Amino acid sequence: MPVELPEGKTVAVELDLDDADLAEIRRRAAGDELAPDDEAALLRYLVYLGAAYVEVERTVEEAGSLQAAHAAVYARYGQAGAGSAVLRFHYGEASRLFAARRRSQAAHEITQAIYADTARRIEEEIAVRAERVCNLKAALADAPRAARS
């Protein structure tokens, strides 16, 4: 039971189900408390569930005795539970961080816009004052002549 997170690349697979099969799946799922409610999640769950049955039944066959089979399946059950807890924790953390970033990103964008606007206004003021500095220098250069005249 691998717990590492694989790449998120998906592939569409054909399930060979007709409408009657889907109706039967829905009917059985209605009487099963552990089945997911969402249809895509339910179908995915059934694929995973079937794979897990095949996997564990092979473990039982290979064990040789009831005691050994019980111990092997119990160990797998523990590993799956621990793996599920670890993954659930990391997924919860990632989701929480995702939501927190989205919330604070809006605040950062507003701050960024305010600073960008301030920078633009400072540049405009510098340009106006630089032009006035040139005019003041020119006036000062003319000042002695004006005083003499």
Place this chain on the structure above:
Amino acid sequence: MRLELLEADVAELQAMGLTPPQALRRGLGALGARPTYERLRETAVTPESLQELVHFYADQAADLRLLRFTYATRMPAFERARRCYEGVEQKTAELRRRVVPELKARLRAVREEEEALERALRERGLDPGRIGPRVPPAQAIDPRPMPWEGDPEPLTLSPPPVRSSLRERVLARLLGWGR
């Protein structure tokens, strides 16, 4: 009817010699016919307890793979959001720490030069107020550096207090120092 699965899921099924439809049919066989209570009930090692354990394991493993699918497929969105957030945060920090303080420093220098020229003109009996263009006072930016702009000062802590040695403490107690 098509279903999205992780490439890793399909590879694992192939390694077990299963196709997705075969796995689904096997899972469907148990749906509605398996125990759905929360905890294992059988305590002794019997064929019944093994069967119960098989059902519990299958559900636990399927639940883990379902969670893995959700997490793996949402991970790219989590990563995109992280990169976007860090980009905005870096741009904001760059404006706050470098761009705005540098512009304010240039503005202060231009204002100082402007004021010096105004003084020089007044000394020669001329009115600098007639020389434009002028920035309306209400629109003028405060060029003073704000505490939150520029690089933050590194956090410094005072050194921890020096603890006296055991010998010093015993002596102090015997001699009544520090009372």
